[in-house]
Each structure stands twice: as structure tokens, then as C-alpha cells.
Amino acid sequence: MESGGKGWRYGSLFFYTACALALFSPRVTGQIRYSIPEEMPVGSFVGNIDSDLGLEPKRLISGKARVFTADSSEYIGLDKENGHLVVKNKIDREELCGEVSACSVSFDVILENPMELYRVSVDIQDINDNSPVFPKSKIEQKISELAVLGARFPLESAIDPDVGVNTLQKYTLQPTDHFKLNVQNGAGGNKNVEMVLHSPLDREKKQHHNLILTALDGGKPQRSATVQINIIVLDVNDNAPVFSQVLYPKCLFFCFYAPLSLSLSLSIYTEFKFVGGISL
Ligand SMILES: [Ca+2]
Ligand SMILES: [Ca+2]
Numbered sequence: 001m002e003s004g005g006k007g008w009r010y011g012s013l014f015f016y017t018a019c020a021l022a023l024f025s026p027r028v029t030g031q032i033r034y035s036i037p038e039e040m041p042v043g044s045f046v047g048n049i050d051s052d053l054g055l056e057p058k059r060l061i062s063g064k065a066r067v068f069t070a071d072s073s074e075y076i077g078l079d080k081e082n083g084h085l086v087v088k089n090k091i092d093r094e095e096l097c098g099e100v101s102a103c104s105v106s107f108d109v110i111l112e113n114p115m116e117l118y119r120v121s122v123d124i125q126d127i128n129d130n131s132p133v134f135p136k137s138k139i140e141q142k143i144s145e146l147a148v149l150g151a152r153f154p155l156e157s158a159i160d161p162d163v164g165v166n167t168l169q170k171y172t173l174q175p176t177d178h179f180k181l182n183v184q185n186g187a188g189g190n191k192n193v194e195m196v197l198h199s200p201l202d203r204e205k206k207q208h209h210n211l212i213l214t215a216l217d218g219g220k221p222q223r224s225a226t227v228q229i230n231i232i233v234l235d236v237n238d239n240a241p242v243f244s245q246v247l248y249p250k251c252l253f254f255c256f257y258a259p260l261s262l263s264l265s266l267s268i269y270t271e272f273k274f275v276g277g278i279s280l
């Protein structure tokens, strides 16, 4: 019973509030829409509501025109003397709307005697005022020299807070003698990037590989960011010990034949001297 009574009272309150708003809120006389880029300097011209709404001369002054915003944010101001809407506070689209592409500010211009209400919307266009940013300036990756072809190594993505073509569009990797890039669209429009091994590594040939990963947006002018990838090739015991091809025959000869040869020579010399001695 109690909850039913409460529900009735809340329902009545909503009904009377709705009636009061309908009775005392000024009717929307007209509406107009403008479009400006973000980051315009304070005082920049947005539009002339005097001429665009077809108001009588000095109506904004006689009607004590005022700008009303529901959330008290005051991005746009009104100059009653000339009817100009101007930027009152710099608008950062990224701060105002984040990842949402459609971005606008809305407010009412209210006049008295007679009461009039004009609804004004200003679309905020994105400009390419942010470069992609990597979380780190360097990436170090340790990879075994026996890593199989096709092995994938995820990399940390760059972030560009702009939207549309002004946000991150692609990556490049240089050089590509061992690794190529694989980029896939992830959740929320992010791009997941990874390196894929396409040519075998050999620590005994090259222990370090330095690559440059570049992230680019699609704005004009285009903005980019780079990160250095230092790949350390880890050793694997993939070589059996071998004798030197140069020293081995010499050693064999020297170790086994040289003493014998020396002995024979001495013997022959001795024999010769001995024989010679006899003949002489
Ligand atoms: Ca901005
Ligand atoms: Ca922007």
C-alpha cells in the first residue's frame, strides 16, 4: 500500500512539473545551426543571428537578449549591439566530445517583450591538432634465433585523439628484411599492430636489429610519430664444435709427419756424413 501511495505521489509530481514547464517555458520561436572548427581564438566570429533569424533592428537590445545553456558552459557569447555570435571560450573538440565524431554545443537565445526563444546549435569540426603518440620512445624485444617463420610479436599501439581522417590511419616499418607488419582493426576503432617474422634470424650472423615503426594519421598536413624497436637475437646452441679447416691438416702433418721427417732427415744426414767420411 505504502509503495503504491508513493508511486501515485511521484506520478502527480511529474504531471504538475510537466504542466508547469509547458505553461511557463517560452515556446521555441526558431532555430539555427552554425559550424565552426575547434580551437578558434576567443572573439572569433561564429554567425550573425540578427540577419540570419531576420530580427528587427535593435531587437536584441530592446528584448534584453541573453544566452542560456542548460549546463552553464559558455563557449559562445552574443554581442547584442551587432547580433554577432562569437567564441567566448576556446573549444577543444577532444576535451568536449572525446572519441565521438559528431560534436556540437547548443544554447538558447531568449528575448523578452514579447518572449521569444531561439535555439542555436554550433557544430564543432575536428582539426588535425594532435599527432599520434606511442606510449614509449623505445621498444626492446628479445627473440630467439630459432623463432619460427610466421611468429607474431604484438607492439603497443599509438594513440591519436583526433577523429575521422585526422586520427591514426596506418603504420610503416623499416627495414623489412626480417619482419613485416600486420595491422588489424580492434575494438573501439583502435588498430592492433604486430610484427611478423618472415625471414629467419641467425645470432651468429647478426645479434641486433634496429627497426623504426612509424604511425601516421590522415590529416592535412599529415602528422606522425616514430618509435625505435631494438631486437636482441637470443642465442641457441645450434652449432656443433668443429676443427678449423686450415689448421687441422697442418697439425696432422706437423704432429705426425714432421717429427718422422725430421728424424729421417737427421738419419740421412748422419748416414751421408758417415758414408762421406768413409769415402773421404
Ligand atoms: Ca583540439
Ligand atoms: Ca582535433
Ligand SMILES: [Ca+2]
Binding pocket: 128, 129, 130, 131, 132, 160, 161, 162, 166, 167, 168, 217, 219, 223
Ligand atoms: Ca591527428
Ligand SMILES: [Ca+2]
Binding pocket: 145, 203, 204, 235, 236, 237, 238, 239
Ligand atoms: Ca647460436
